[in-house]
Amino acid sequence: SNPSKYDSSRVIYHDASFVAIHDLYPKSSVHTLLLPRSAKLNLLHPLDAFNDAAFLAEVRAEAAKLKYIVAKDLQRRYGRFSKQDEKREAVLNGEVDADELPVGRDWEKEVLVGVHAGPSMNHLHVHVLSADRYSECVKHRKHYNSFATDFFVGLEEFPVTEEEMRRRRSVLKQDVKCWRCGQNFGNKFKKLKEHLALEFEAWKKE
Structure with a gap:
C-alpha cells in the first residue's frame, strides 16, 4: 500500500526502499518497525532474507537511522527525568549558560534493534x-518474552x-525475568508487570 496516505502518527518516514512506522501494538514505550519494500525479499523469513549480505548491510544502515530517531524521541520524552541529562536539560531550560549543549545520556544504548526468531507477520520487519518493555500492550508472557x-x-x-534460530524459537515459555535487574518471576506475569512499572521509573532516572 501507499505509505504516504497515512499520517505521521503511523508513518515516521518512507522512501523507495523502506517504510518506518510506529507499531500499532507497542511492546515498549517507544516501538517502531522498519519494513523493507523489496518485492523480492519482503516476504522472506529474516533467516533467508539476511543471507543476502548486501541486503543485510542495507537494512542495518537504515535501522541505524531509525535507531537514532527513536533515541532522540526517548531523550525528548525522558531527558528531564534522567540524571545523565541534568546538565543538558539545565541549558535547554535556560537555567545555565553554555557555549555548547551538553550531549547528555547516550539514548541509543537504550534502543533494541532486531527481529523475532518466529515473526508474527509475513512481511519482513x-x-x-x-x-523498557513497558506498555499496556504487553499483556502476557509471550508478549514479554x-x-x-x-x-x-x-x-x-x-x-x-x-x-540457532530453531533453538531461539523454543524459549517463549521460559520464566519471566526482569530485563533490567534479572529477578525471576517464574510464571507470575502480573507480579512482573508491577515490577516493570517500578523499573521503568528507575530506568528513566539513570
Whole structure:
C-alpha cells in the first residue's frame, strides 16, 4: 500500500526502499518497525532474507537511522527525568549558560534493534524499540518474552544458522525475568508487570 496516505502518527518516514512506522501494538514505550519494500525479499523469513549480505548491510544502515530517531524521541520524552541529562536539560531550560549543549545520556544504548526468531507477520520487519518493555500492550508472557529472551535476535547477530534460530524459537515459555535487574518471576506475569512499572521509573532516572 501507499505509505504516504497515512499520517505521521503511523508513518515516521518512507522512501523507495523502506517504510518506518510506529507499531500499532507497542511492546515498549517507544516501538517502531522498519519494513523493507523489496518485492523480492519482503516476504522472506529474516533467516533467508539476511543471507543476502548486501541486503543485510542495507537494512542495518537504515535501522541505524531509525535507531537514532527513536533515541532522540526517548531523550525528548525522558531527558528531564534522567540524571545523565541534568546538565543538558539545565541549558535547554535556560537555567545555565553554555557555549555548547551538553550531549547528555547516550539514548541509543537504550534502543533494541532486531527481529523475532518466529515473526508474527509475513512481511519482513525489523523492530526498533526502547529497552523498557513497558506498555499496556504487553499483556502476557509471550508478549514479554518475545522481546526479553533469545527469541529476539539482534540485527548485529546475523547471519544466524537455522539450528540457532530453531533453538531461539523454543524459549517463549521460559520464566519471566526482569530485563533490567534479572529477578525471576517464574510464571507470575502480573507480579512482573508491577515490577516493570517500578523499573521503568528507575530506568528513566539513570
